[in-house]
Amino acid sequence: MDISVVIPLYNEEESLPELFAWIQRVMDDNHFSYEVIFVNDGSTDRSWEVIENLRTQSDKVKGIKFRRNYGKSPALYCGFEKAQGNVVITMDADLQDSPDEIPELYRMITKEGYDLVSGYKQKRYDPLSKTIPTKLFNATARAVSGINNLHDFNCGLKAYRRDVIKNIEVYGEMHRYIPYLAKNAGFSKIGEKIVHHQARKFGKTKFGGLNRFFNGYLDLITLWFLSKFGVKPMHMFGFLGSLMFIFGFISVVIIGANKLYNLTNGLPYTLITDSPYFYLALTLMILGTQLFLAGFIGELIARNAPERNNYKIEEEF
Numbered sequence: 615m616d617i618s619v620v621i622p623l624y625n626e627e628e629s630l631p632e633l634f635a636w637i638q639r640v641m642d643d644n645h646f647s648y649e650v651i652f653v654n655d656g657s658t659d660r661s662w663e664v665i666e667n668l669r670t671q672s673d674k675v676k677g678i679k680f681r682r683n684y685g686k687s688p689a690l691y692c693g694f695e696k697a698q699g700n701v702v703i704t705m706d707a708d709l710q711d712s713p714d715e716i717p718e719l720y721r722m723i724t725k726e727g728y729d730l731v732s733g734y735k736q737k738r739y740d741p742l743s744k745t746i747p748t749k750l751f752n753a754t755a756r757a758v759s760g761i762n763n764l765h766d767f768n769c770g771l772k773a774y775r776r777d778v779i780k781n782i783e784v785y786g787e788m789h790r791y792i793p794y795l796a797k798n799a800g801f802s803k804i805g806e807k808i809v810h811h812q813a814r815k816f817g818k819t820k821f822g823g824l825n826r827f828f829n830g831y832l833d834l835i836t837l838w839f840l841s842k843f844g845v846k847p848m849h850m851f852g853f854l855g856s857l858m859f860i861f862g863f864i865s866v867v868i869i870g871a872n873k874l875y876n877l878t879n880g881l882p883y884t885l886i887t888d889s890p891y892f893y894l895a896l897t898l899m900i901l902g903t904q905l906f907l908a909g910f911i912g913e914l915i916a917r918n919a920p921e922r923n924n925y926k927i928e929e930e931f
Contacts, residue, residue, distance in 0.1 A: 617641070617648040617720060618699030622689030623707035627660045630707060634668050634675065637713045644717050651676045653693045656683030669931060681926040687789040688925050694779040702779050706770035712810045719773035722805060729778050729801035732764055732793055733771035733809035758834055759794040764806055767793060771809055791834065851908045859902030865895035
């Protein structure tokens with residue numbers, strides 16, 4: 615199979631028939647073999663009924679229905695597991711991503727050898743409450759990830775070589791950082807394509823700009839930590855713990871030596887416990903010991919972590 619199109623969705627019943635007809639037209643015009651995987655993320659409208667109806671019209675349609683709303687990353691994770699195409703395309707269900715971009719994205723993966731190609735919506739039709747936080751977020755993501763050629767990490771329109779999506783784990787809210795996940799997994803040829811961004815035709819956006827802005831930064835910090843210390847948490851916690859313990863211990867030695875010097879030279883002195891520096895030093899030693907132990911616990915968790923991606927699927931075809 616040439617292409618799998620994975621579409622996570624939440625309450626998009628109005629756009630689905632038009633979106634599938636558009637994808638179908640593009641695929642047929644280019645003679646692609648394909649499948650379209652709709653992942654219904656706990657929608658409360660008629661989205662699943664629409665998907666079932668599309669299935670009766672075409673065997674290219676596949677569907678996954680979650681029992682409740684989990685989020686975009688779980689939807690992509692399950693869609694990636696089901697995908698069989700040599701190239702996997704992801705897009706949003708709100709008609710803001712154009713299926714007309716699919717042939718060029720496919721060519722960039724198969725002919726130019728990219729592992730991943732991310733869309734770049736250079737001209738956007740989103741409100742300022744969404745675009746300004748997005749620009750700040752993407753600037754930070756480029757600096758942290760080292761992927762300097764991407765302008766829009768969170769663009770829903772992306773293309774992947776099949777090996778990429780089968781070798782990364784998208785969980786929590788990590789869909790924003792799939793290029794970073796791919797890079798950490800050894801897929802370094804990451805490209806970008808300017809794509810057309812359309813104004814939303816039905817309904818309203820499901821993501822608030824300010825909320826997404828703060829969540830994005832927290833997720834970026836998490837991913838940076840996991841990429842650096844996820845396998846060896848002791849490398850960070852052990853280092854910080856040892857450093858704090860050593861500073862605390864040296865401080866206690868200095869305080870003790872100062873008292874001993876005063877005693878032997880007949881100088882006035884105070885009790886060690888009367889000095890605030892003693893308690894600061896003791897606190898450093900205690901915190902250092904706790905961080906060191908946290909490193910050991912982190913090592914145990916990293917080696918025995920249960921499966922994270924366990925989602926309740928109500929129906930699938």
